[in-house]
Amino acid sequence: MKEIYEIAVVHGDGIGPEVCSAAVEVVKAALGNGSPLNFREYPAGAEHFLKTGESFPEPTFDACRSSDAILHGAGGIPGVVHPDGTEAGLDFTLRLRFELDLYANIRPIRLFEGVTCPLAGVKAGEIDYIILRENSEGLYAARGAGVQLRGELSVDTLVQTRVGVERIVRKAFELARASNGAPKDGVKRVTCCDKANVLRSYAFFRAVFDEVAPDYPDIEVEHVLIDAMTMHLVLRPGHFNVIVTENMFGDIISDLGAATIGGMGLAPSAELGERNGFFQAAHGSAPDIAGKGIANPYGTVLSAAAMLDWLGSKYADSRLSDAAANIRAATNKALAEGCLSADLKGNWKSADITRRLCDQLAAMR
Structure with missing residues (x-):
């Protein structure tokens, strides 16, 4: 103190x-x-x-x-x-x-009593999860360092390091362990959100996630691709407890999540x-x-x-x-x-x- x-x-x-x-x-x-x-x-x-x-x-x-x-x-x-x-x-x-x-951007997504959800039939208490956004790497690490060549070509580099991914993944499991679980089933669950089927950088993110997960046997784990995640957050938001993801993806889906609870003013x-x-x-x-x-x-x-x-x-x-x-x-x-x-x-x-x-x-x- x-x-x-x-x-x-x-x-x-x-x-x-x-x-x-x-x-x-x-x-x-x-x-x-x-x-x-x-x-x-x-x-x-x-x-x-x-x-x-x-x-x-x-x-x-x-x-x-x-x-x-x-x-x-x-x-x-x-x-x-x-x-x-x-x-x-x-x-x-x-x-x-x-x-x-x-490095840890914690964005709670919670539907409050008294606020109308834009999703039909969803009531207060049925949306309550955390988006954990890796905050220091990913695509945004390229800010100020990208290349623009004579107005004809531009390149920004997506950066993932083992240290960076491991610490954000461990933070996700700690948050899940301290939580009450997902609203729908009470399960303490960490969802790895990536694009591992296309890009090596995200396959690396998933591989490190899978290496860390066994250290938390009390927490359920799953993988969801980013494009599918945008659908799931609308159709079954009550399934999620803690979602961990790369910087840019976290930026995008946290706005989507906020929209489902009444808007950015409650985020x-x-x-x-x-x-x-x-x-x-x-x-x-x-x-x-x-x-x-x-x-x-x-x-x-x-x-x-x-x-x-x-x-x-x-x-x-x-x-x-x-x-x-x-x-x-x-x-x-x-x-x-x-x-x-x-x-x-x-x-x-x-x-x-x-x-x-x-x-x-x-x-x-």
Whole structure:
């Protein structure tokens, strides 16, 4: 347990400041007076790039690296790009992933009571799984290193290493072991999602998975090709418990999974390394609704709860773990009672949702 935890807060772009501020307010309400968290704000993102020509200032990176955890709103604005065409606002997230070795991107996909599922007949509790995305290798490792030859040819390299694959696979089995199993049958199961029938890099991913699996005899294992997975997540989502996959595939199917539970506004994420933890909702910056007060704060609030869980486990601090549990309970209650933002077909403003969560948390203390 630490006396004070330093939290680097980077609001980012678009709706980022709105949802990030909401999450900070909710965390403070959960912890009450004498909170051990010290929030410090730092600049980064596309809007900062437009003002200064720099998207990720070095002092911000140093603060993120030395802080106990990083909380982010959202990054990027369409059309704000570097000379090579890549988005300036993504530098923040991608640099943290690669330079702080945040290799495990944990994206829970859960259908809440009170939220209408776009899949016919699927009810709350019937979708509850984790997509574990390898976060430091794969196709995205080529960012900034690909080749473009005279406007006629371009090449990006997909990178898989034994160390990288083994550690993400072991993380998947640990998550499954700590879970309640798949909603449909209660089985603790890890699904390896790849394209091993076509590409050697994915065949390698599967081979390492198969080498690790016997170390976890209590966990059921299976393989699903990525194209089949996009179908299964729609037709039988209750079968899945933990899905482990390469960087780009994880990026794609986590958005698909989010769509089945009401949208990206309910999709939190935790990006973890051996030392650092980075927490943000999986959604983008949605500049078209920025400043209108209708952004969905739940994804960032749940990401902040994951931050408290991670810190509470890391430092054996029950104050943080209990606060995380209370935030999730308050979120469950608010959604079940119909506190829905516009993207969830409701009419609750961001500030009203935040206030409701804070009031519920105050009553829990």
